[in-house]
Amino acid sequence: MEICPSNALPVRIGDKWTAWVVRLLEHGPRRFTELRKDMGRVTPKVLTETLRAMERDGMLTRTEFDEIPPRVEYELTELGHSLRALLDHTCAWTRENLPLIEAARRANDEADHARTA
Amino acid sequence: MEICPSNALPVRIGDKWTAWVVRLLEHGPRRFTELRKDMGRVTPKVLTETLRAMERDGMLTRTEFDEIPPRVEYELTELGHSLRALLDHTCAWTRENLPLIEAARRANDEADHARTA
């Protein structure tokens, strides 16, 4: 799945991994390890922190099943889905404008380099 | 001027002060000290960093006038104004949803507290 470049710049939803989690949950509940495997390199600690923060803010629910081996599922709430809509919007903006930003950056860096040289 | 609560949660545009700068420049160019005075407590170092980063990304222009005492003006570019539009959108989302987030937070914190007690 392609995550939009919003992770690169310049709009951030929550902390570093929040947007990613929203994307991975947008089509239904997922398990801890599924999330972990689909997100670049997240340590379990950081993923747990992210999920707990999102749960606290009402963005998702955590459901623990009483089985062995254990199973826990995370699912977006309505509020979480509303956040997804906002994410879509910022992704659209980023897709449209990131090339302009990168062009400006290249131009400015080149100018700086010319002045230094 | 009332800045929207997006500084609090959960969407961030650029670094900590970027959104603030966009707001302060949306009606025209401003000078360094004007910006500084209107933004809570920013040290000149951090404000300079913020402005330089935004300039590099093509969000604003920096114009130096050859006068004594020195005068420098910062002004949003078209790209900067487009960022302002995105900011408006995220502010609207936040205004709508922040109460829900805070309610969820209170509810969860209360539940945790009850479990601890």
Added chain:
DNA sequence: CGGGATCCATATTGATACTG
């Protein structure tokens, strides 16, 4: 006036190892 330079406090993220 508009910063630059230096040093410091803290928040955020990651690495690694271990467990009910």
Added chain:
DNA sequence: CAGTATCAATATGGATCCCG
């Protein structure tokens, strides 16, 4: 499987002082 615990690295922001 789904985490927790501990420790370390780093990025960010701030304090303070100084200068052309």
